Amino acid sequence: MRTQEEFTAPEDDDFDNRPSKSQLKREMHDLQALGEDMLTLPASRIEPLGLPEILADAIKAAKKIAAHEGRRRQMQYIGKLMRRVDPEPLRQAVADFKLGHAKDSLALHQSEAWRERLLKDDNALQAFIQAHEGVDVQQLRSLLRAARKDAALEPEKRSGRAYRDLFQFIKAEQLRINPSEDKQDEEDSDE
Numbered sequence: 001m002r003t004q005e006e007f008t009a010p011e012d013d014d015f016d017n018r019p020s021k022s023q024l025k026r027e028m029h030d031l032q033a034l035g036e037d038m039l040t041l042p043a044s045r046i047e048p049l050g051l052p053e054i055l056a057d058a059i060k061a062a063k064k065i066a067a068h069e070g071r072r073r074q075m076q077y078i079g080k081l082m083r084r085v086d087p088e089p090l091r092q093a094v095a096d097f098k099l100g101h102a103k104d105s106l107a108l109h110q111s112e113a114w115r116e117r118l119l120k121d122d123n124a125l126q127a128f129i130q131a132h133e134g135v136d137v138q139q140l141r142s143l144l145r146a147a148r149k150d151a152a153l154e155p156e157k158r159s160g161r162a163y164r165d166l167f168q169f170i171k172a173e174q175l176r177i178n179p180s181e182d183k184q185d186e187e188d189s190d191e
Contacts, residue, residue, distance in 0.1 A: 032079030034087055037094040039063055045097055049089060055081045107178075111171040118144055118166070119151065132173045143169050 019027075038046070038059055046056060058081055062074040082090075117124040125144065129135055146162035 028079055028083070031082040031087060032075055034090055034094070035059070035062075035075055035078035035082055038078075038090060041093065041097055045093055049093055051085065051090075052081070055085060107174055108171070111167060111174050114170045114174075115147075115163075115167050118170075119147060128170075132177055134176075135173055140169065 039062055043060075046059065051059075055078065058074065058078050062071065062078060065071045065074050114124075114128060118128060125141070128140070129137055143162065143166045147166045150160065150162040
């Protein structure tokens, strides 16, 4: 008959410290999801990460795959390759890229809001001039006058060009005032 000591595992065995099979699967799915997010990054953002060549090639290949099943298998392969890489710098790169797009979207919404304010209210012109020192006031007034004139026409006769030109002018002024937001966006748009 065996004693209790024979059935207990030795104390130095780390059997209880191993992650469960479910935990391992969750981690693999997280890596695969991170791989999906990596596909959104332009090549200019992937290169500085120093990924192993096989992983970088797998990501490039996945961007070209259109078939659902082929893409799914490629993503599983990328998840498998990512087990060998520290995922934290990759997560940070994806987060930085998403934040850059959020800032860009916010800047566009601010430009649209300025355009609408300028078209509706004459007092907004003075507020814009004060907020954007050094703005070409004559060009702004000319664009604003043309956009208002175009907006007064019947919808069928509108060209929309003055409306778009006013937006582009406002957007350029916003970027002139906040140039740091534009530098990273130019690098990303080169893709």
